[in-house]
Amino acid sequence: MSAVSVLGVRHHGPGSARSLRRELERLRPDVILVEGPPEADALVALAPGLEPPVALLAHVPGAPAKAAFWPFAQFSPEWQAILYGAAAGVPVRFCDLPAAHSLADEETDESEGGEAGDGLRADPIGALAAAAGHDDPERWWEDVVEHRGDTPFEVIAEAMAAVREGHVPVGREARREAYMRRTLRAAIKEGFGVVAVVCGAWHVPALAGPLPPAAADNALLRGMPKVKAELTWVPWTYGRLASWSGYGAGIASPGWYHHLFTVPDRPVERWLTEAAAVLREEGLPVSSAHVIESVRLAATLAGLRGRPLAGLGEVTEAARAVLCEGDDLAVELIQRRMVVGDRLGHVSDGTPMVxxxxxxxxxxxxxxxxxxxxxxxxxxxxxxxxxxxxxxxxxxxxxxxxxxxxxxxxxxxxxxxxxxxxxxxxxxxxxxxxxxxxGTTVAAAAARRCRDLAGAPSSALADLTALVEACLLADLPEALPGVLAALSAKAALDTDVTHLMAALPAMVRAHRYGDVRGTSAEGLAVIVRSMLDRICVGLPVAVTGLDDDAAAGLLKHVDAVHAAVALLTEPPAASGSASAGAEGEGVVRGRWLGTLRGMADRQDLHGLVEGRLTRLLLDAGELADADDRMSRAMSRGQTPVRAAAWVEGFLSGGGLLLVHDPRLLGLVDTWLTALPADQFTDVLPLLRRTFGGFAGPERRAIGERVSAAGGTGDTGAATEPDVDERRAAGAVATVLSIIGRDRG
Structure with a gap:
């Protein structure tokens, strides 16, 4: 006859982990069954060489959405059971539902393993806490279990039996417990004398005592869907453990639980001492007296609240009041660095890896x-x-x-x-x-990925240009020819000029990266020039008959292409060759600016487009009559709304132009002040949006010039008075004396 001990634990509970280790040393079992996927039995031997937190990763090859993680921290009871078995030479087996079934089960939460998906299960800790008259399940569990020197497994089993009274497991929960019983029967049948089962406390009543007939469990497990699953160990983080857990028992303070497990002696004093060290590293003045006072405060709070030991709530309040002096940012630092922690696990070289x-x-x-x-x-x-x-x-x-x-x-x-x-x-x-x-290397796999993306029929022109840029950034010359060929074919067939305009900036950046990084970008220049030629031909047609939204959208592309042309014609900084720049200045830049000039002289443009083209040409030194064009755009023959759109397009390049050009500022000021009240109300939203985009100093400088001009439109002369106050002081004193007023 086998002796079976079902040890119910709280997943990721430091008190449970410490008590479990002692109980296993007392029981000296012949086999240990641990909650987890049985396909991982072969990976148990690797555990002593791993540095937690780590996780078992189960995945379905070719289906990235079907994956599950079973995380383990140093303070996880299951991890301590595995380490005990490895040290004592005791076989350790996982007894939960196989990953091959759980990943095929539509009820499973595909982002995590363990008890995810048991939506019908009640919160056992919450039920026990409520029965004990506590409204905080976490605090109650810490007081009765985590802060005790020993966990009474018999009492936990009895309590869980009471909580589950009348509960009938269904669905995935029922199948999981049926498989646990199947694994337990198999261990008993093999003749193991002492069998220890380590599982979540909720499952203890389903495994302890006389087991139900095997036929019922076999019937429940028959016909379950199944997929091919592969498992390995992967590093885990405390941050991820805090956000969600594979056992449906996520913890908000893994760093605190790690401290409780590894520092059983005077944990409060050592925690607050470490917190003081963290604050000192950030330059905050924290003395030993602060630490002593915070320890006293934490103990006092625990006593007032009837707790056997100060918990995280008490030490946090003590740290906030004493160490941090009420500074929430300092408390947040302790929370991030200590309560959660930045620990990242490590797996050994012998771990199965691709x-x-x-x-x-x-x-x-x-x-x-x-x-x-x-x-x-x-x-x-x-x-x-x-x-x-x-x-x-x-x-x-x-x-x-x-x-x-x-x-x-x-x-x-x-x-x-x-x-x-x-x-x-x-x-x-x-x-x-x-x-x-x-591929077997990162470089080979990335190159293959680029070729696959380039060959996808759904790839848009902008996607391909971004892919060219990515190839150069990643230094994948073997993938570049195929991507360029796909790009050239796509560009030749695309008749939408906006697609070409959206794609050109990335192509130009890619050309520049080829120079700066020392990466060959052969073939890019030909494609860039071809795309720009087609843009110059198609853009004059695209600007016809635009509404407000279409005009604003098109101008974003125009600005992007204009900036790209400037980058393309700039001599490469790394190569030192100015030949490309000379060709660009003579051909590329001239072709683009000629296109803009031809459109700017048309009478059928949207006001926003005409104003923006005028500004681009002015900044490029291609216009000498910008003030005349502004005068015509804001004349009485134009509607106020169109004039406001023209001003918006013209000034969208920044407000410094109005600061340094009194003539243009005077034109805008005169036009605006002459508007009737109703028309002023109509154009105000457009102007507010335009001037709201200026930097604060620009707006202040413009306001000062207009204020100094007194609304006369002469915004230039009023800002620079010709009076020399020192030389005029004598004349002022004489005048004041004549009119009988003392200067003081």
Whole structure:
């Protein structure tokens, strides 16, 4: 006869983990059954070489949406059971529903494993807390279990039996418990003398005592859907453990629970001492006296609330009042760094990995950028070989949908700088596994991904130009010819000029990256010139008959192309060759500006378009009659709404022009002040939107000039008076004396 001990625990409970370890050492079982997918039995032997938090990842090859994680922290009872079995030479087996079934079950929450999907199950801890007269289940559990030196497993089993009285499991919960009983029967049949079952406390009544007939469980499990599932260990984070858990028992304070498990002696004193150290690292003045006083306050709060030990609530309030002196930002720092924590787990080299994962791990070591759980800023100087390789790796990973790095605004000037925010998430391993079929290295897989995307029939022109840019950023010259060929074919067939205009800026940036990074961009210049030629031909037709929304949308494309042309005609900074710039100045820039000039002279343009074209040509030095054009646009022959649209388009390039050109400012001022009240009301929203886009100093400078002019329209002379006050002082004194007034 086998002796079966069903040990009910709270998933990720430090008190449960400590008590479970002691109970296993007392029982000395011959086999340990742990809640989890049985396909992972072969992975148990790797556990001693892993650094938690880690998670079992189950996934269906070719179906990235079907994946599940079973996370383990150092303070997880299941993890301690696995470590005990490995150290004592006791076999450890998982006894939950196989991942092959749970991933095929439509009731399963596909983002996580464990007890997800048991929507009908009541909250057992909440029920017990309510029965004990407590309104906070978390605090009650900490007081009666986590803060105790020993967890009474018999009492927990009895309490759960009372909570489950009358409860009939259905659906996935019923199938899970049926499979647990099947695994338990198999262990008993094998002849193990002492069997220890480690499971969530909720399941204890279903496994303890006489088991129901096996036929009923077999009938329940018969005909379950099944998929092919593969499992491995992956690193996990405390941040992810805090947001959700694979056991339906997510915890908001994994860093605090880690502290309770690893520091059983004087945990409150040591926690507040560590909090003081964190604040000192940020330059905040915290003394030993602060720590002593905060410990006293936490103990006093616990005593007033009838708690056996100060919990997280008490130590947080003590830290807020004493260490942080009421500063919420300092409290948030402790919350982020300690209560949740930035711990990221680690798996050993012997862990099953696809070649893509191994290649990334090797590159992380070689390039000295280790994955971390919290945001880390990384500034790259692309003139340095090491930083350039780092940039290539991060861009390749983005092509593989591994968002380890998020590009940001580079500090300083120059196209040779990049800024990244790095943060490793457990899901990145799943993305690598899903793209493993593309290649054995990150570079090969990213290149294959580019070719696949370029060959997709649904790829739009803008998508292909972005893909060209991505190829150059990631240094994938083997993929570039195929992408360029697809782009050229798509551009030749696309008749919508706005599509070409949307695609051109990325192509120009790609051309520049080929110069700055030392990457060959052969073939890009020909495609860019061809696209620009077609834009110059099609744009005059596209500006005809536009309403307000269409005009505003088109101008965004015009501005983008105008900026791209300026970038294209600028001599490359890295190559030092000015030939491309000379060709651009003579041909590319002239062709584009000629197109704008031809459209600006037309009488059928939307006021917004005409005003913007006038401004672009003025800034490019192509117009000498901007004030005459503004006068005509705001003459009495034009409706106020069209005139306001013209002004909006003209001034959308910034307000400095009005600051430095009194003639143009006077024209706008005179036109605006001469409008009747009703017309002024009509154009006010347009003008408010225009001037609202100016920078604060620009608006102030314009207002000062108009105020100084006194609304006369002469906004230039009034700002620079010709009177020399020092020389006039004598004359002023004489005049005051004559009229009988003392100057003082």
């Amino acid at each position: 070649p893509l994962q191994r290649d990334l791990r090797e590159q992380q070591r070689r390039l000295r950028i280790r994955p971390e759980a919290l945001d880390r800023e990384l500034d790259l100087d692309l003139r340095r070989p090491l930083d350039l390789e780092r940039s290539h790796l991060l861009h390749r990973l983005r092509l593989l949908e591994v968002g380890w790095g998020t590009p940001g605004q580079a500090r300083g000037k120059g196209t040779f700088r990049e800024s990244w925010t790095l943060r490793w998430l457990p899901e990145h391993d799943l993305a690598l596994i899903e793209h493993a079929a593309l």
